Every structure is written in C-alpha cells, then in structure tokens.
Amino acid sequence: MKKFLCVLFSLSVFACTLIGFTGCKEKNEKIQIELGMWPEANLTQDIAMYKYWESQFEEAYPQYDIIAAPYTYNLQAFVSDAASGVLPTVFQTWMTEPPSLIENGYIRDITDQLEQLGWLDKLDEGLAANLTVNNRVYGVPRDGYAMGLMINKKIFEEIGIFYDSDGDGVTDIVDEEGNPLYPTTFQEIYEVSQIVCEYTEAKGIAILSSNQNGGWQFSNIAWNFGAVLQEKNANGKWVSHLNSQACIDALEWIQMMKNEDLIAPGVTLPYSDWYKLIGTRAVAMCFAGSDAISMPVTNYNFNKDDLVLVPMPGDGVHQAYSLSGGTPFVFSKDATDEQVLGALRFLEYMGRSPVVSDVARAAIERGHQTAQSKGMPIVPTIKPWKSHDYLAMIEEIEPQYINVNMEYYQEFFDTIDQMRRVEEPNYCQKMYEELDRAIQAVLENPATANPTALLNTANNNFTNKYLNELNK
Amino acid sequence: MLPSLVLFSFFVWVPLLSNISLSLYTTKGFEKIQFSGLENYLAVFKDDLFVGALLNTCEYAFWSVIIGFLAPVIMAIILNEIVHFKGFFRVCAYLPNMVPGIAAAILWTFLFDPSAGSMVNSIIVALGKEPSLLIDDSDLSIILIIIAMTWKGAGATMLIYLASLQSIDSTYYEAARLDGANFMQRLRYVTIPHLLPNISTLFVLQIISVFQVFYEPMVMLDGGTDASISLMLLSYNYAFKDSKSGYSAATGVILAAIIIAFTLLYNFVQKKLSPQSE
Incomplete structure (x- = not known):
C-alpha cells in the first residue's frame, strides 16, 4: 500500500507539473515575444532603457506581450537550448553562424515578414549575404x-x-x-x-x-x-x-x-x-x-x-x-509568423530598424545617452540598413553624441x-x-x-x- | 522497488540506450534522420582528431597513474604518521576537494599562464631560467592538467587510504618494531599489504575517471587544443560545436566500450592473481 501511494504521489506531481505548464500558455492570450537581446540583470541602465522601449511598444501594440529573456549565444549551450525548445523568440548571434543554424533548422525564414514590413530591399547587401540562403532571409543585422x-x-x-x-x-x-x-x-x-x-x-x-x-x-x-x-x-x-x-x-x-x-x-x-x-x-x-x-x-x-x-x-x-561582419538578430525555429512580426516591429522601438519615425529617433538617442552615461566611447557605426531616409536620420543624430577625438578614427x-x-x-x-x-x-x-x-x-x-x- | 526501477530506467537506461541508438543514425541537430548502421563509427575512426584524442586520453591515464595515483597514498601515509594536529592536516588535505571543479581549473590556469608574470613563471624566472609556455606547451599541457586534477581530487582518495591505514591493528607495527624493522620495512611488509585491496579498487576507479576527463582541458586551454583534447571533450565538440550528435554518440559508445573492456581485463587479471583462485 505504501509503495502504491508513493507511485501515485509521483505520478500526481508529474501530472500537475504538465498541467501547470499548459496552463501558463492558456492564461495569457497576448502574443508573447521573448527578447533574447534583453540586457543581463547587472546592466541596470540598459534594463531601464529596454523597459522604456517595452512600455512604449506595448502601448502602441497592445496585442503583444514583451518578455525579458536575456540570452547570450554561445556554441556550448546553443545546440541543447535549441533541441530542448527553450530559445527565445529573437536573439543575437555572430554573423558567421546563420549558415549552420539554417542547415540544422534552428532558426526560421523571415523573408515574408520582412517583405510585409517593406524592409527587404533596405538591408545592407554585404551584411545580409550571410543571412540569406536560396534567396530566403533568416535574420536582420543589428549592426556591423x-x-x-x-x-x-x-x-x-x-x-x-x-x-x-x-x-x-x-x-x-x-x-x-x-x-x-x-x-x-x-x-x-x-x-x-x-x-x-x-x-x-x-x-x-x-x-x-x-x-x-x-x-x-x-x-x-x-x-x-x-x-x-x-x-x-x-x-x-x-x-x-x-x-x-x-x-x-x-x-x-x-x-x-x-x-x-x-x-x-x-x-x-x-x-x-x-x-x-x-x-x-x-x-x-x-x-x-x-x-x-x-x-x-x-x-x-x-x-x-x-x-x-x-x-x-x-x-x-x-x-x-x-x-x-556584424551581429544579427535571428528568430527561433519555433517562433510563429505573428511573433516574428511583433519582434521585428519592436526593433523600431529599439532604433534598430530601417523605419524613420519619432519613436526610432528617440530610441537611437536614448541608446547613445545610455552609452554616454556609462562612459563608453561613441564612434560612427557601420549601418545595417541602406535606405536614404534611414541613413540621413543616423547621420543627423550620430555626430551629436560622438565623444572621442575623431582625428583618431577618421x-x-x-x-x-x-x-x-x-x-x-x-x-x-x-x-x-x-x-x-x-x-x-x-x-x-x-x-x-x-x-x-x-x-x-x-x-x-x-x-x-x-x-x-x-x-x- | 518500482519507484527506484522507474527512476533508474529514466535516468540511466533510457539515456544510455538513446545514445546507442543515436550513434546508428544520421542526425540533424539531435534529431535522428536515417538509419546509417556503423557509418558514424567509421567516420569517427577515420577522423584524425579522434585518433589524437584517444592517444591523449591514454596519456592522461598514464600521467594520472604516475602523478595522481601515488599522491594520495603518500599523503595518507604521511598523515598517518603525524602525531599532532592530525585533524587540522586532514581538513587541509581535503579542502581542495570542496572547491568547485571549474573554479579549481581557472585557478590553475592563472598559475600556469604562459605570460612571464604568472606565478609559476615568476618562480622559473627567479631561478634564472627563461619563462615557460607552461599550459600552452603541447608537451606539458597534459601533465599540468593532471597536476591540477590531482590537487583537486587527491584529498578525498587520501581519506579512504587513511581510513584503511587506521584500521591496521597496531600490534602488527609493534611486532615489526620488535623484529627491528625500520620505517621502510614496516611500510613494505605491513602498510602496503593492508592497503592493496583499496589500491587496486581505487586504481580502476582512477582510470575510469581519468578516461572521462572533460572540463579541465576545456577550461584550462580555452576549449582544448589538439595536444590536450580528450575523448569526452571531443564527443562534446562533435555534439555542441559541430552539430554532429551521431558522431558524438558514437564516440561516447566507443569510450564506454574502452572503459568496460579495461574493467573486465582488470577483473580477469585480478582473479588470476588472487590467492583464492589458485
């Protein structure tokens, strides 16, 4: 009897755990986007910046729920993370990685979503080359x-x-x-x-x-x-x-x-x-x-x-x-079309998309201000998008924040x-x-x-x- | 019985059989794609890295016997002879065992750093010699890793030997003394014969554990070099760096087979040599 109760108890715990996980999903009807590029807990200034972007985004797009899921790509942990389905919706990797991630089916094609947003022809060709296989695009560059x-x-x-x-x-x-x-x-x-x-x-x-x-x-x-x-x-x-x-x-x-x-x-x-x-x-x-x-x-x-x-x-x-090279944002194989669209839209609120808007402008400025307050050197960037209006916006904002003697970088x-x-x-x-x-x-x-x-x-x-x- | 059977199957047999099964398939990530028989095994055997890793692993085992196997025996004998502060020295000897493995490996990486300012190189320079490449020297890396592993693990093994030493009836020593035996003779005719059963068991355990050396070369050589890569590390690299989980599983099975073969051989020799079998 004692053994039977032990087994019954173990099975009940297992069943409750499963129900618990399923319940989590059903409880929230919003589209959840797990952001792997969310800063680690010790980067308090960066977290404050991301929280600001999150609140702005969720106000503009109430159907989305942004979830902080700091994720640092590394070869050692990635395969097991991908195999066990715990990758965040969007995360950063290195520019040399996408070919093998695509080959192994760990990241997904986002060509249709980029087309829907009108971003496809705005990608820098050099940076996009490593993210493209058979004319399908599997990520967007964060920077170069x-x-x-x-x-x-x-x-x-x-x-x-x-x-x-x-x-x-x-x-x-x-x-x-x-x-x-x-x-x-x-x-x-x-x-x-x-x-x-x-x-x-x-x-x-x-x-x-x-x-x-x-x-x-x-x-x-x-x-x-x-x-x-x-x-x-x-x-x-x-x-x-x-x-x-x-x-x-x-x-x-x-x-x-x-x-x-x-x-x-x-x-x-x-x-x-x-x-x-x-x-x-x-x-x-x-x-x-x-x-x-x-x-x-x-x-x-x-x-x-x-x-x-x-x-x-x-x-x-x-x-x-x-x-x-550069750092691309790539999307988990398990991400849905809606999640990908939401994650791409969020990039505007981070100032990392080709969209020219007050929101994007403010985000870029906020990013520079945060870097400045941390005493980081700010130099010109290699732009991941090539559209003229985007480049004009960056050219207008960037010089205001450069805090090094450009003679040493010119x-x-x-x-x-x-x-x-x-x-x-x-x-x-x-x-x-x-x-x-x-x-x-x-x-x-x-x-x-x-x-x-x-x-x-x-x-x-x-x-x-x-x-x-x-x-x- | 049933819960332990369920747990044992879930945590031991299922992964074990899954690994064997995975080694017989072509894979995409950890997904089995197509049955390929022994292809993964053949590919692994043809890989120069595998041959290198196998030889390195044997070298780890060799040096662990030379350095790591004797150290705890000697430590136990010395500790057994100490009269004062025995408890203190016992704790001191065991302390490295309580340091997390990765932390210990990082600590030794700093000590064995090839820069001229590292601790070991500072001593070498102070002795009037040229700084050494130390851990980066392909001829030294395995020996230095074994030293780090011995520092970390010898304390626990030493306690087993010490317990065995302390269980020796003191009358044997008294009798030996009365017969005029000096320290070395007491060691040879009393201490070592009593330690032999432990020594032989711990020898097998030591070989088994050294064949599974993994995180030390990974941490101390930033992912390992050709001169220090072990079979376990190679298996890990296949799975997590190369996304070849089939190769990784095959390497794991080969490693297990080597360890099983070694254990069987040891048991066979042990039986042949033991007095009861005569």
Whole structure:
C-alpha cells in the first residue's frame, strides 16, 4: 500500500507539473515575444532603457506581450537550448553562424515578414549575404563592424611615434603633411613592435589564436597579403587556398614576429585577451572590430581618449581589406509568423530598424545617452540598413553624441567603404579552426615550425572534411 | 522497488540506450534522420582528431597513474604518521576537494599562464631560467592538467587510504618494531599489504575517471587544443560545436566500450592473481 501511494504521489506531481505548464500558455492570450537581446540583470541602465522601449511598444501594440529573456549565444549551450525548445523568440548571434543554424533548422525564414514590413530591399547587401540562403532571409543585422588596427596612443607617444605635429597641443597620428604616423604595412608593424619592445615593457601586438579567433584575424591578414581563401573553380566546385603563397607569407610574418618576441606571450590567446592586453598596456597594438572599441574601456577602465583605430595594414603590394561582419538578430525555429512580426516591429522601438519615425529617433538617442552615461566611447557605426531616409536620420543624430577625438578614427571610417570585405562563404568557423591550429603551432615553436607544411595540413583538412561534403 | 526501477530506467537506461541508438543514425541537430548502421563509427575512426584524442586520453591515464595515483597514498601515509594536529592536516588535505571543479581549473590556469608574470613563471624566472609556455606547451599541457586534477581530487582518495591505514591493528607495527624493522620495512611488509585491496579498487576507479576527463582541458586551454583534447571533450565538440550528435554518440559508445573492456581485463587479471583462485 505504501509503495502504491508513493507511485501515485509521483505520478500526481508529474501530472500537475504538465498541467501547470499548459496552463501558463492558456492564461495569457497576448502574443508573447521573448527578447533574447534583453540586457543581463547587472546592466541596470540598459534594463531601464529596454523597459522604456517595452512600455512604449506595448502601448502602441497592445496585442503583444514583451518578455525579458536575456540570452547570450554561445556554441556550448546553443545546440541543447535549441533541441530542448527553450530559445527565445529573437536573439543575437555572430554573423558567421546563420549558415549552420539554417542547415540544422534552428532558426526560421523571415523573408515574408520582412517583405510585409517593406524592409527587404533596405538591408545592407554585404551584411545580409550571410543571412540569406536560396534567396530566403533568416535574420536582420543589428549592426556591423569592420576590422582595424587598434593602437594604445600612450605607448606610441612614449616611443615618439605619435607627437603633436601641427602644434595645437594635441597628439596627432599624421605628420605635418598628413602622412600616417601609424603603421600601414605589416613590415611597419614589425618595425614599430621592435621599438615598443625595446623602450617599453609592452609587446608590439596581440595575435589571437584560439576558439576560431586566430583564424578570424588571420583570414584578414592573409587577404592583405593577397590571399584568396575560398573560390569556385571552373567546374563550379568550391576550393580553398589556405596553403597559397600569400597565406604562407602571412603566417611567416607571424612567425617572424614571434621569433623576435614581439607578440604577446601564449599560444592559445582567446578573444577576451585583446582587450585585456591593450587595456592593461601589455601590448601596443591589436586587430579589433570597430564595434568593440568600448571593451578595454568598460572592462579595464582604459581611458577612451587613449585609443586609436586605423585601417588594417597591407603588404604594400596588394589591396588591403577590412574584414566585415556584424551581429544579427535571428528568430527561433519555433517562433510563429505573428511573433516574428511583433519582434521585428519592436526593433523600431529599439532604433534598430530601417523605419524613420519619432519613436526610432528617440530610441537611437536614448541608446547613445545610455552609452554616454556609462562612459563608453561613441564612434560612427557601420549601418545595417541602406535606405536614404534611414541613413540621413543616423547621420543627423550620430555626430551629436560622438565623444572621442575623431582625428583618431577618421581615416578608418573614411576608407571603410572601400576596404570592407565579408567573411568567406563556406564553413567559415571550421576554416578558422583549422587556421587556429597552424597559428598555434607557429606560436609554440616559432624557430622550427614550418608554415608551408602547417598550411598544407590545414588546407587538406578543410577540403576533406568540409568542402568535399559541400561539393558532393 | 518500482519507484527506484522507474527512476533508474529514466535516468540511466533510457539515456544510455538513446545514445546507442543515436550513434546508428544520421542526425540533424539531435534529431535522428536515417538509419546509417556503423557509418558514424567509421567516420569517427577515420577522423584524425579522434585518433589524437584517444592517444591523449591514454596519456592522461598514464600521467594520472604516475602523478595522481601515488599522491594520495603518500599523503595518507604521511598523515598517518603525524602525531599532532592530525585533524587540522586532514581538513587541509581535503579542502581542495570542496572547491568547485571549474573554479579549481581557472585557478590553475592563472598559475600556469604562459605570460612571464604568472606565478609559476615568476618562480622559473627567479631561478634564472627563461619563462615557460607552461599550459600552452603541447608537451606539458597534459601533465599540468593532471597536476591540477590531482590537487583537486587527491584529498578525498587520501581519506579512504587513511581510513584503511587506521584500521591496521597496531600490534602488527609493534611486532615489526620488535623484529627491528625500520620505517621502510614496516611500510613494505605491513602498510602496503593492508592497503592493496583499496589500491587496486581505487586504481580502476582512477582510470575510469581519468578516461572521462572533460572540463579541465576545456577550461584550462580555452576549449582544448589538439595536444590536450580528450575523448569526452571531443564527443562534446562533435555534439555542441559541430552539430554532429551521431558522431558524438558514437564516440561516447566507443569510450564506454574502452572503459568496460579495461574493467573486465582488470577483473580477469585480478582473479588470476588472487590467492583464492589458485
């Protein structure tokens, strides 16, 4: 009898739990939108901003119920979250992720909803490329970034590279004739790094090398040595050239830098290291995205006026590119059409849509004010939408809030449209992973590593494991 | 009986059988798409990463025997000899066990950081040597991970040995002393024979647990490197980084098979060597 009661009790608890969950859904007849981009609990200023947007939105669209569901995308947790159906309606990811998320059916097509709102032809083509498969769109870009060379101005002043060239009492990054004082080629980075290491305790530059970040940065370095990493051959098959002479030159440049101890120590440097190293004066330079300028400031109290962002260097022969990506908003496979529409409409209230309105204007201004109050550096953005009225609105608002000396960023933003280049089209993260291994091998044994052999291995692995599958 | 059977089936047998079943299918995410027989197993065996991970896992087991297996035995013997503050030292030895695993791994990551200013490198530099790559050195990474794991886990194992040591009848030691046995002889003829049953059981448990090493290389090497990746970490990467849950399940089954085979072999050898079987 006792056992029977135990079993009965267990079953009752199980049944009640199920009923409880079902009841939750039926209780609220509004369309629920779970916002994964809602800020984490410790970001109180951001939460206040989101709550304001939420109240405005729910007033204008009473049929929707906005639910805060802070969600940080990471590879480790994502698959289980998606498989167990706990993804929020809309969330942020990285620009390289959508192809695999689409392939595995984790995110949904939102083309019809974008068309319904009249947003489809307003997307920036470069950013939209990674969100589009077979002419169907699976997300919208939140913002864009392009890679540049970030410099610790103080260190460059100390070693005499930056000085006040025009006599106005402010350090300049160009000379009297307007020529760059900062490194514009990899050879110049090498030379400047030697000076940095000789006269300061810092290293010249940080080269990331783990969690696909090494490959991510390396692909930009290799492009600027003239590399073509992936292309379709005459037979319409995808081929990779990770072992081309240009790639070898790029890896040999890293090897030379490491051999002379000009690079930050370590073999497996993750993403968080670049802002730690530059924010703590451990390196003078690093490659970083334009959307992440605030990282050393917010994480290491680095003085925002001591940062400089200049265009990516080249090899002096080939066209220099700036790897461009961004953060997209994507939508859970389980989201309904109505939820997607609601989430897209909410973007207007965040100032992240192409809609030009008082609401959007106020949201953009509020976003800037919040960033200002947090002491974050505010610089021009790479716009995710291309419609003229949207661009005009941004151009009107943005300059009012810029709180850095634009002299230190102007060259970067002036050249970015010509330099921007989107990431490689196929299995990008896997390609980065293979390149990570080659970089790690060079960093570990700079004196003996053979870049040609390492890149041959990387190319063979990438071709055999991924491109051959794709070409089947 | 019934509730425990239900719980056991739900939490143990269902996942176990689901995993075996998943390993026999092509997958999309965690969804089974089509029965593919042993294809996942063949693909995993052909993957260089799998071979590397298998060798690394054996290397983990080897170093754990060298470093991690002896440490608790030695600690227990020393603690057993201590006369004063025995309780204090026992607590101290057990304390690392109470540190959460991830926190312990992060702590050791800081100590083994390759930068010249890290604690271990500071000592190396103070001794007049060049800073080492430490955890980033592919020849050292597994050894250093085992050191971190030993620091974390040796205390608990030591307590088992200590309990066993304290159960040895003191008359054996007295008799040995009367016969003129020194410390090493008492250790050889009294202590170790009494510890042997525990040593052999804990040896198997140690190997089984080290074959499942997972979060240490993940945390200490930011996701693991080719030189430190273990079978468990590879299985995890297949599932959560590559979205190849079939490969992941196959790796899990292979790992289980290795552990079962090892345990059976051990039991077989144990039976052959034990005096009762003669």
